[in-house]
Amino acid sequence: MTYLPVVDPNSCAGHGDCVDIAPDVFTLDDVAVVIGTGPPDLILKAAEACPAVAIAVVDEESGETIYP
Amino acid sequence: MTGNGVVMVGGGLAAQRAAETLRRRGYEGRVRIVCAESEAPYDRPPLSKEVLAGSAAEESVAFRDLKWYEDHEIELLLGTRAAGLDPARHRLRLESGPDLGYDSLLIATGGVARSLPFLDHENVHALRTLEDARRLRAALLPGARLAIVGAGFIGQEVAATARGLGVEVTIVEALETPLERILGSRLGGWFADLHAEEGVEVLTGASLAGARGGDRVVELVLGDGRSLPCDLVLVGVGTATATDWLAGSGFGEGGVRVDTCGRTTVPDVFAAGDATLPFDPRHGCHSRTEHWGAAAWQGAAAARAMLGEYAGTPPLPSFWSDQYGLRIQCVGHPHLADSAVIEGSPADRDFEAVLIRNGVPVAGLAVGRPRAIPALRDLIETSDPFASNRKEAVR
Numbered sequence: 001m002t003y004l005p006v007v008d009p010n011s012c013a014g015h016g017d018c019v020d021i022a023p024d025v026f027t028l029d030d031v032a033v034v035i036g037t038g039p040p041d042l043i044l045k046a047a048e049a050c051p052a053v054a055i056a057v058v059d060e061e062s063g064e065t066i067y068p
Numbered sequence: 069m070t071g072n073g074v075v076m077v078g079g080g081l082a083a084q085r086a087a088e089t090l091r092r093r094g095y096e097g098r099v100r101i102v103c104a105e106s107e108a109p110y111d112r113p114p115l116s117k118e119v120l121a122g123s124a125a126e127e128s129v130a131f132r133d134l135k136w137y138e139d140h141e142i143e144l145l146l147g148t149r150a151a152g153l154d155p156a157r158h159r160l161r162l163e164s165g166p167d168l169g170y171d172s173l174l175i176a177t178g179g180v181a182r183s184l185p186f187l188d189h190e191n192v193h194a195l196r197t198l199e200d201a202r203r204l205r206a207a208l209l210p211g212a213r214l215a216i217v218g219a220g221f222i223g224q225e226v227a228a229t230a231r232g233l234g235v236e237v238t239i240v241e242a243l244e245t246p247l248e249r250i251l252g253s254r255l256g257g258w259f260a261d262l263h264a265e266e267g268v269e270v271l272t273g274a275s276l277a278g279a280r281g282g283d284r285v286v287e288l289v290l291g292d293g294r295s296l297p298c299d300l301v302l303v304g305v306g307t308a309t310a311t312d313w314l315a316g317s318g319f320g321e322g323g324v325r326v327d328t329c330g331r332t333t334v335p336d337v338f339a340a341g342d343a344t345l346p347f348d349p350r351h352g353c354h355s356r357t358e359h360w361g362a363a364a365w366q367g368a369a370a371a372r373a374m375l376g377e378y379a380g381t382p383p384l385p386s387f388w389s390d391q392y393g394l395r396i397q398c399v400g401h402p403h404l405a406d407s408a409v410i411e412g413s414p415a416d417r418d419f420e421a422v423l424i425r426n427g428v429p430v431a432g433l434a435v436g437r438p439r440a441i442p443a444l445r446d447l448i449e450t451s452d453p454f455a456s457n458r459k460e461a462v463r
Binding site for chain 2: 008010011013014015029030048050051052053067068
């Protein structure tokens with residue numbers, strides 16, 4: 001099972017909570033940028049922590065949006 | 069260009085974002101950040117939550133470590149206070165030390181917590197800075213009686229954190245319900261219930277007549293004559309712009325007016341964050357925003373304006389609050405609403421509300437359901453109740 005995070009650059013305000021939780025997956029440029037992959041739990045946790053709800057999580061196999 | 073580069077006054081989020089944006093976009097000139105506080109730039113939202121609770125280390129609030137500033141050649145002038153501005157000569161006056169010349173200046177001095185004249189005792193607290201948080205944390209001992217004046221978000225977040233620390237909390241609010249002017253009485257009433265369920269005594273419609281005590285307040289006196297014994301007091305009655313230092317330099321009182329790009333009416337002077345009255349293209353007027361997201365966006369936008377770039381239309385205002393493990397999020401302009409439609413279960417702390425003005429959605433509130441936010445944001449953005457205002461503003 002692979003979860004792909006997708007950042008909506010129009011909603012991201014650059015809080016950086018995702019970078020704190022999953023530094024191997026996200027980095028902060030003008031907005032958060034996906035730079036890698038990680039365990040599904042970690043990616044979901046990073047997405048849920050986002051105060052702006054700017055990170056969607058997609059199941060790579062099914063194409064289904066897991067979050068939000 | 070004189071080689072003086074960019075000088076930023078104020079070392080909060082707006083200045084940090086501006087500095088990062090300048091370097092990221094290739095600006096190679098000198099960058100100096102003048103900070104009144106002795107701390108390097110840090111993030112404020114955790115001060116009422118994790119830092120106050122002691123669950124996060126103080127160092128964790130720093131935006132960057134000191135090496136980052138060295139690596140990016142950003143000079144931090146800590147413990148340095150601005151005293152005035154001479155825009156004609158492009159010089160910033162400091163309280164001590166020689167003036168600083170600039171090519172571009174960013175005003176980002178933020179806000180200061182409002183105080184009450186009869187509450188200046190040693191056990192009266194405000195919460196705006198890391199030093200305030202340290203002082204307050206040291207006083208939040210289990211069993212202590214904390215009186216909070218003002219049921220805004222600072223007061224509410226401190227109440228929630230203090231309850232977690234075993235502190236007895238009373239909130240004194242002058243309005244009939246908390247957040248009445250922002251969310252209306254129905255949703256505001258939900259917040260009063262939330263705190264009451266968590267063991268906070270919430271006194272609404274309660275004016276404050278004075279305080280008794282010597283060096284320390286021992287009790288607050290309410291307008292109806294009741295007295296409220298307490299060991300410490302937090303005053304959370306809003307903020308004012310920290311712009312007194314600009315008196316006489318051509319900027320109006322009550323905040324620096326800027327366009328959506330952070331430009332002032334004065335050449336080479338920009339402003340961002342809580343010190344400003346930014347132009348809101350959705351309303352066609354200038355108004356304070358005081359949200360984290362606004363300061364972040366404005367800092368970056370002002371830096372781009374310094375470089376001759378355009379950052380685009382600002383995003384819809386939004387803010388969030390964390391209380392009792394519950395996330396509360398809001399998008400849009402809730403203070404404009406005249407009614408609200410609630411879906412979900414407020415009693416279970418799981419609901420969303422669409423706030424409406426004249427039948428048009430103007431804001432969305434989500435409590436315990438962040439998944440609702442993207443749809444609420446889309447709804448508000450596509451509703452655009454201010455389209456007519458905007459046409460007038462353009463004309």
